[in-house]
Amino acid sequence: MASIVRLFVDAPLGTGQGITLTDQAHYLANVMRLGAGDVIHVFNGRDGEWTARIAAAGRKRVELTVEAQNKPLQMPPDLWLIFAPIKKARTDFIVEKAAEMGAMRICPVQTDFTNSERIRQDRLQAHAIEAAEQCGGTYVPEVTNLQKLGKVLDDWPADRQLMFCDEALVGAGEFLTATTKGPWAILIGPEGGFSDKERKRLHALPYAHAVSLGPRILRADTAAVAALTVWQQHLGDW
Ligand code: SAH
Numbered sequence: 595m596a597s598i599v600r601l602f603v604d605a606p607l608g609t610g611q612g613i614t615l616t617d618q619a620h621y622l623a624n625v626m627r628l629g630a631g632d633v634i635h636v637f638n639g640r641d642g643e644w645t646a647r648i649a650a651a652g653r654k655r656v657e658l659t660v661e662a663q664n665k666p667l668q669m670p671p672d673l674w675l676i677f678a679p680i681k682k683a684r685t686d687f688i689v690e691k692a693a694e695m696g697a698m699r700i701c702p703v704q705t706d707f708t709n710s711e712r713i714r715q716d717r718l719q720a721h722a723i724e725a726a727e728q729c730g731g732t733y734v735p736e737v738t739n740l741q742k743l744g745k746v747l748d749d750w751p752a753d754r755q756l757m758f759c760d761e762a763l764v765g766a767g768e769f770l771t772a773t774t775k776g777p778w779a780i781l782i783g784p785e786g787g788f789s790d791k792e793r794k795r796l797h798a799l800p801y802a803h804a805v806s807l808g809p810r811i812l813r814a815d816t817a818a819v820a821a822l823t824v825w826q827q828h829l830g831d832w
Pocket of ligand 1: 759760761762763764765781782783784785786787788805806807808809810811812813814817
């Protein structure tokens with residue numbers, strides 16, 4: 595049997611709730627060929643996952659009735675992934691992987707050597723939603739607008755630790771050894787790495803833990819997945 599379709603819906607979920615879908619109607623009715631009486635799974639990032647039955651299906655509109663909760667909301671650890679956006683496809687990859695790996699918030703930042711000055715926040719948010727749909731997640735990480743790294747550091751919350759992935763430590767064997775639980779963030783630089791000025795500031799921050807990701811320089815997208823893996827294994831929900 596084909597697996598049950600899982601959709602993110604931007605609507606409150608509760609038994610008996612009716613939902614009208616327009617954007618996803620074509621996918622459900624024409625691509626998946628679902629019709630009245632068929633069941634799908636829906637989640638909204640807040641209320642867990644629910645079973646919903648199709649009440650009526652047309653090309654432009656699908657009406658759902660929410661039945662019962664399947665899974666409670668499972669929050670990821672309080673982890674932000676802060677990264678400098680690179681080429682479009684690689685940035686998309688980073689957002690998708692961060693959602694699958696269990697980041698709570700995804701923050702693109704402009705650094706001294708960031709290649710890309712602009713991002714499409716709405717597109718990246720849509721990638722995070724798609725990733726949550728396919729990985730069984732009940733939470734969708736928020737993708738923030740592009741901000742300057744300096745501003746993010748100026749506004750830093752006092753209790754949040756930072757795993758600073760510093761390519762200058764390549765091969766130095768400086769791994770993540772901190773045992774502090776609670777809010778964390780991972781910082782990954784752009785293809786050009788961090789500037790000396792940025793590196794100096796980052797090393798001086800009391801909440802920053804500078805780490806190496808092994809003896810090879812990784813591309814930023816690889817580094818993001820590697821850092822999320824290391825953090826999740828060491829301090830996260832694995
Ligand atoms: N152009 C730079 C490399 C940048 S790699 C140079 O040649 O030095 C992009 C980002 O991935 C880096 O800023 C860092 O955050 C991360 N990264 C890649 N490899 C790493 C490693 N071995 N240790 C720590 N961070 C690494």
